[in-house]
Amino acid sequence: MKKLFTSAIALTAVSLTYAQSNYDWTWQQGNGNTATVNQSGLQNNNNLYQVGDTNTATIDQTGQINVNQARSEGDMNAIDVDQVGESNSNATNQYGNNNIGTANQNGFDNTLIQRQEGNSNVVAGIQTGDYNYATQNQLGDGNRFSVTQLGDGNQSFQKQVGDSNEGLAMQNGDSNYIHQDQGGDDNYATNTQNGNGNWGDSHQWGNDNISRALQNGNGNFLEQFQIGNGNLADDWQIGNDNTGQINQTGNGHIHWGTVFGNNNTMTVNQSN
Amino acid sequence: MRNLITLAAVLLCVISNAQVITSNNVLDYYERTQASLLAADPASATVMLQVGNNNLMEVTDLASSYIALSQTGDNNTTYLYNTNNHRGNAEINIIGSGNYVEILGSNSISDGMKININANDTNIFMKNY
Numbered sequence: 255m256k257k258l259f260t261s262a263i264a265l266t267a268v269s270l271t272y273a274q275s276n277y278d279w280t281w282q283q284g285n286g287n288t289a290t291v292n293q294s295g296l297q298n299n300n301n302l303y304q305v306g307d308t309n310t311a312t313i314d315q316t317g318q319i320n321v322n323q324a325r326s327e328g329d330m331n332a333i334d335v336d337q338v339g340e341s342n343s344n345a346t347n348q349y350g351n352n353n354i355g356t357a358n359q360n361g362f363d364n365t366l367i368q369r370q371e372g373n374s375n376v377v378a379g380i381q382t383g384d385y386n387y388a389t390q391n392q393l394g395d396g397n398r399f400s401v402t403q404l405g406d407g408n409q410s411f412q413k414q415v416g417d418s419n420e421g422l423a424m425q426n427g428d429s430n431y432i433h434q435d436q437g438g439d440d441n442y443a444t445n446t447q448n449g450n451g452n453w454g455d456s457h458q459w460g461n462d463n464i465s466r467a468l469q470n471g472n473g474n475f476l477e478q479f480q481i482g483n484g485n486l487a488d489d490w491q492i493g494n495d496n497t498g499q500i501n502q503t504g505n506g507h508i509h510w511g512t513v514f515g516n517n518n519t520m521t522v523n524q525s526n
Numbered sequence: 527m528r529n530l531i532t533l534a535a536v537l538l539c540v541i542s543n544a545q546v547i548t549s550n551n552v553l554d555y556y557e558r559t560q561a562s563l564l565a566a567d568p569a570s571a572t573v574m575l576q577v578g579n580n581n582l583m584e585v586t587d588l589a590s591s592y593i594a595l596s597q598t599g600d601n602n603t604t605y606l607y608n609t610n611n612h613r614g615n616a617e618i619n620i621i622g623s624g625n626y627v628e629i630l631g632s633n634s635i636s637d638g639m640k641i642n643i644n645a646n647d648t649n650i651f652m653k654n655y
Contacts, residue, residue, distance in 0.1 A: 507570040509571070509574075511575060513575070515577060516579045518579060518581045518582065521583075521584040522574070522584070522586070523585075524572060524585075524589075525588050
């Protein structure tokens with residue numbers, strides 16, 4: 255009985271230790287900031303925040319209940335996060351100056367939300383397997399973003415507002431859906447999906463729009479609008495339940511279509 | 527010039543992607559090259575191609591400078607509408623199966639128009655006003 259009781263206490267202690275492993279909160283305020291955090295097993299979590307001057311950060315977390323939330327507010331920002339297994343999640347925020355972002359998650363309940371506000375933005379993404387979901391979001395200056403999700407629940411929404419926008423998103427298999435949306439200046443967006451539930455969508459509003467999409471197999475549907483200035487939309491859908499629908503409204507219009515097989519339809523309105 | 531450069535870049539991307547698709551790429555290259563040749567000065571140009579199964583296409587363009595549509599097999603239908611007074615320059619080629627083409631628009635919709643159908647259940651309905 256005494257042994258049993260001792261064992262129970264020991265077990266409880268161990269559980270408590272495990273329950274409390276990995277957690278980190280880093281906060282830096284000014285000048286030559288850098289921070290590197292690596293955590294390896296169990297209840298990972300991390301929450302980093304850097305405020306001004308030469309920020310950088312690198313966070314890797316390896317197994318179990320990964321979260322992470324990072325942010326840099328001003329000056330030469332950069333962040334880089336990898337998380338490998340279990341309930342991944344991440345949110346990268348950055349607000350001003352030479353932003354970059356990136357995060358990279360490997361398996362299980364992925365999510366990823368990123369956001370940047372001003373100056374030489376870049377943000378990336380990539381999630382490899384299981385219940386992916388992403389959104390990215392940028393506001394002004396050198397914008398670019400990109401997401402790649404390779405398998406399982408994919409979704410992905412992007413958005414940009416002004417200056418030298420780009421786009422991209424690419425999902426390889428399972429229940430894909432992408433949505434892109436850009437506002438003004440040198441827009442470009444592209445989305446590629448290779449298999450399963452595909453959908454598409456992509457809007458662009460003003461300035462030198464281009465927008466491409468390619469969907470290879472299964473439930474395809476695609477929809478691209480463009481409203482003003484240099485427009486071009488270029489869609490391919492290769493097999494299965496294709497649809498289409500493209501509207502372009504003012505200025506340069508061009509549209510190329512191309513569909514190869516199955517229940518094709520395509521509707522285009524161009525105007526001026 | 528800038529347009530031309532952009533189009534050339536896009537065309538290169540398309541060609542590099544197309545290497546992993548199918549033998550029908552040849553048709554596709556043709557159509558896309560066609561578009562890029564016109565690309566120096568288009569306000570509107572639409573080039574579409576569908577190859578197999580239950581095809582349908584619909585284009586409504588109020589100021590088209592060039593339209594090329596093409597469907598190759600199965601239950602094709604094509605709708606082309608243009609109610610403005612612009613020269614249409616439309617090229618429609620369909621090769622086989624349930625064809626049906628409907629063209630509605632002002633008199634000038636037929637200016638520069640070419641239609642080749644290689645047959646099966648052809649019907650062409652065209653109304654100008």
